[in-house]
Amino acid sequence: MLSIETLRKEIEEGIAGFKFKREPIGLYDPIEYSMSLGGKRLRPVMCLAACSLFTDNYRQAMPAALALEMFHNFTLLHDDVMDNADIRRNQPTVKAKYGVNTAILSGDEMLIEAYKLLALTDSPAFSLVLSTFSQTATEVCEGQQYDMEFETRTDVTLAQYLEMIRLKTAVLLAGAIKIGALIGGGNAHDIEALYNYSIDLGLAFQLQDDLLDTFGDEKTFGKAIGGDIMENKKTYLLISALENADADQKKELLRWIGDTNAQRDAKVKAVRDLYEATGARKATEAKMEALYSKAMETLREMNISAEGKRFFADFGNMLLKRNR
Amino acid sequence: MLSIETLRKEIEEGIAGFKFKREPIGLYDPIEYSMSLGGKRLRPVMCLAACSLFTDNYRQAMPAALALEMFHNFTLLHDDVMDNADIRRNQPTVKAKYGVNTAILSGDEMLIEAYKLLALTDSPAFSLVLSTFSQTATEVCEGQQYDMEFETRTDVTLAQYLEMIRLKTAVLLAGAIKIGALIGGGNAHDIEALYNYSIDLGLAFQLQDDLLDTFGDEKTFGKAIGGDIMENKKTYLLISALENADADQKKELLRWIGDTNAQRDAKVKAVRDLYEATGARKATEAKMEALYSKAMETLREMNISAEGKRFFADFGNMLLKRNR
Numbered sequence: 104m105l106s107i108e109t110l111r112k113e114i115e116e117g118i119a120g121f122k123f124k125r126e127p128i129g130l131y132d133p134i135e136y137s138m139s140l141g142g143k144r145l146r147p148v149m150c151l152a153a154c155s156l157f158t159d160n161y162r163q164a165m166p167a168a169l170a171l172e173m174f175h176n177f178t179l180l181h182d183d184v185m186d187n188a189d190i191r192r193n194q195p196t197v198k199a200k201y202g203v204n205t206a207i208l209s210g211d212e213m214l215i216e217a218y219k220l221l222a223l224t225d226s227p228a229f230s231l232v233l234s235t236f237s238q239t240a241t242e243v244c245e246g247q248q249y250d251m252e253f254e255t256r257t258d259v260t261l262a263q264y265l266e267m268i269r270l271k272t273a274v275l276l277a278g279a280i281k282i283g284a285l286i287g288g289g290n291a292h293d294i295e296a297l298y299n300y301s302i303d304l305g306l307a308f309q310l311q312d313d314l315l316d317t318f319g320d321e322k323t324f325g326k327a328i329g330g331d332i333m334e335n336k337k338t339y340l341l342i343s344a345l346e347n348a349d350a351d352q353k354k355e356l357l358r359w360i361g362d363t364n365a366q367r368d369a370k371v372k373a374v375r376d377l378y379e380a381t382g383a384r385k386a387t388e389a390k391m392e393a394l395y396s397k398a399m400e401t402l403r404e405m406n407i408s409a410e411g412k413r414f415f416a417d418f419g420n421m422l423l424k425r426n427r
Numbered sequence: 428m429l430s431i432e433t434l435r436k437e438i439e440e441g442i443a444g445f446k447f448k449r450e451p452i453g454l455y456d457p458i459e460y461s462m463s464l465g466g467k468r469l470r471p472v473m474c475l476a477a478c479s480l481f482t483d484n485y486r487q488a489m490p491a492a493l494a495l496e497m498f499h500n501f502t503l504l505h506d507d508v509m510d511n512a513d514i515r516r517n518q519p520t521v522k523a524k525y526g527v528n529t530a531i532l533s534g535d536e537m538l539i540e541a542y543k544l545l546a547l548t549d550s551p552a553f554s555l556v557l558s559t560f561s562q563t564a565t566e567v568c569e570g571q572q573y574d575m576e577f578e579t580r581t582d583v584t585l586a587q588y589l590e591m592i593r594l595k596t597a598v599l600l601a602g603a604i605k606i607g608a609l610i611g612g613g614n615a616h617d618i619e620a621l622y623n624y625s626i627d628l629g630l631a632f633q634l635q636d637d638l639l640d641t642f643g644d645e646k647t648f649g650k651a652i653g654g655d656i657m658e659n660k661k662t663y664l665l666i667s668a669l670e671n672a673d674a675d676q677k678k679e680l681l682r683w684i685g686d687t688n689a690q691r692d693a694k695v696k697a698v699r700d701l702y703e704a705t706g707a708r709k710a711t712e713a714k715m716e717a718l719y720s721k722a723m724e725t726l727r728e729m730n731i732s733a734e735g736k737r738f739f740a741d742f743g744n745m746l747l748k749r750n751r
Contacts, residue, residue, distance in 0.1 A: 130569060204509045222554070233542075
């Protein structure tokens with residue numbers, strides 16, 4: 104099997120081949136800019152990898168892989184408008200660089216471009232590929248909607264949080280892998296197992312991201328620690344802490360949440376200590392481990408080649424052990 | 428052939444059959460609201476009509492027709508954000524009723540829903556239907572981009588204006604008719620003629636709309652007269668007037684354009700008079716008539732049934748003679 108690095112190079116070449124130097128440049132330039140900002144290209148890489156489990160002609164999945172990356176970047180353009188975010192991957196967002204209207208309209212065009220790329224798929228499974236893509240896209244929108252609603256809600260449960268991150272984060276990776284496997288000609292049983300594997304891995308990844316945002320090392324995490332705490336984001340950590348806190352701890356936690364003028368270092372440290380004291384950190388780590396183990400268990404029980412299993416296990420380890 | 432009214436009723440029934448009472452309601456309620464606001468449903472009606480030119484089973488085009496109406500409403504949600512518009516069809520826009528973020532995200536979901544509806548099309552021409560839909564969608568985005576860019580430009584030519592309204596307005600009607608004809612099994616020659624007919628009619632319709640916005644009767648037009656004048660919108664009227672004005676007229680017109688505190692009645696009357704005096708009104712009416720005649724000529728030369736020609740001619744007359 105090919106390496107992640109080789110597949111990533113092929114994806115980068117595919118993206119470099121896009122022709123966005125056309126009129127109106129005000130519409131297409133921001134698309135080129137967005138696609139050139141990089142990132143790990145995990146979804147398209149794993150789409151190709153999943154395809155290669157079932158056929159040597161894994162490049163059959165290239166248009167769909169590029170469609171998934173285009174879709175992912177479309178969501179970033181619109182999310183950055185909705186979240187009023189000016190910086191992403193250490194670069195100005197499209198919204199910051201070109202304005203809100205451009206981020207909306209160029210984002211719309213990216214969603215259409217994603218469907219155009221997908222339509223280049225030459226496969227007997229095209230109809231299933233198309234419905235999987237659309238269903239995934241809908242779920243990502245649902246996830247973003249829940250994420251926004253949770254900002255103003257105080258009664259979010261752990262189950263609701265997990266469902267939100269499943270929709271907002273996990274389904275796109277899982278959808279990418281499923282689409283690759285469909286194009287490769289995988290059987291329904293293997294495809295379902297791969298999908299479940301990816302969902303659990305995606306959830307574990309998001310929990311790791313939550314942990315790193317609070318307990319990580321600024322240098323390796325790539326952004327300032329404590330962002331979620333400062334925004335009172337209803338993460339697994341915060342929900343666990345509120346559920347497990349005793350009366351005093353709860354009072355203190357709610358006081359920090361309500362304190363809109365809190366000094367950053369003080370609030371981050373205090374809330375972090377509460378996450379330790381209430382066992383929220385341990386609970387989040389345990390949930391992450393359980394999801395990771397479940398994913399690996401699903402992988403072990405699949406009927407794919409040993410080489411394929413190793414590739415997907417390595418991917419899971421890369422995704423989840425990056426800071427350990 | 429069926430009547431426009433019968434087809435419209437079928438479209439309304441199709442829309443009433445949508446199931447948008449689902450979670451998260453914050454995402455789906457605005458879609459239901461938007462689709463229930465009504466409108467003339469011209470595009471889906473004409474999609475069915477075009478299909479019926481070539482097959483009795485015109486309902487084969489129903490999913491695509493509904494997809495086109497969903498797409499059209501998606502553009503309204505996002506346009507109303509970009510144009511900061513609070514009222515449409517005498518009702519609050521989604522942006523006004525639910526907020527900007529909802530209008531963006533529910534709009535995104537509507538674009539995805541449009542593709543889902545389109546994917547229900549059962550036709551050997553599906554691949555062409557899909558590419559026509561995406562190409563049309565791209566062109567609508569390009570049209571909106573040009574429209575926004577023209578706001579701050581002073582050098583827009585008549586040709587550029589016509590190209591902008593072709594993209595922003597005409598291609599969606601033409602795309603709807605083409606898609607219906609493709610599903611009905613029309614031959615390439617007829618489909619191209621129908622497409623050209625619809626483009627010319629769509630352009631004429633937009634010029635009529637520009638004329639009504641400036642010279643119409645408030646009661647029948649449905650909104651306040653003079654909106655384009657107050658916004659200094661680069662319509663065919665304004666561009667013609669600037670091109671044909673003598674030195675004094677040009678000076679006066681530019682003074683009104685530059686006057687940000689102008690009293691509405693005074694400005695509308697003065698600019699209207701300049702449109703008459705420079706011949707801009709006549710030029711716009713002549714262009715509209717020429718486009719209408721060209722459309723009807725294209726229709727006459729087609730190889731479809733006499734009944735079909737009558738239907739499309741009646742449609743053109745309905746579209747363009749509404750206030751004469």
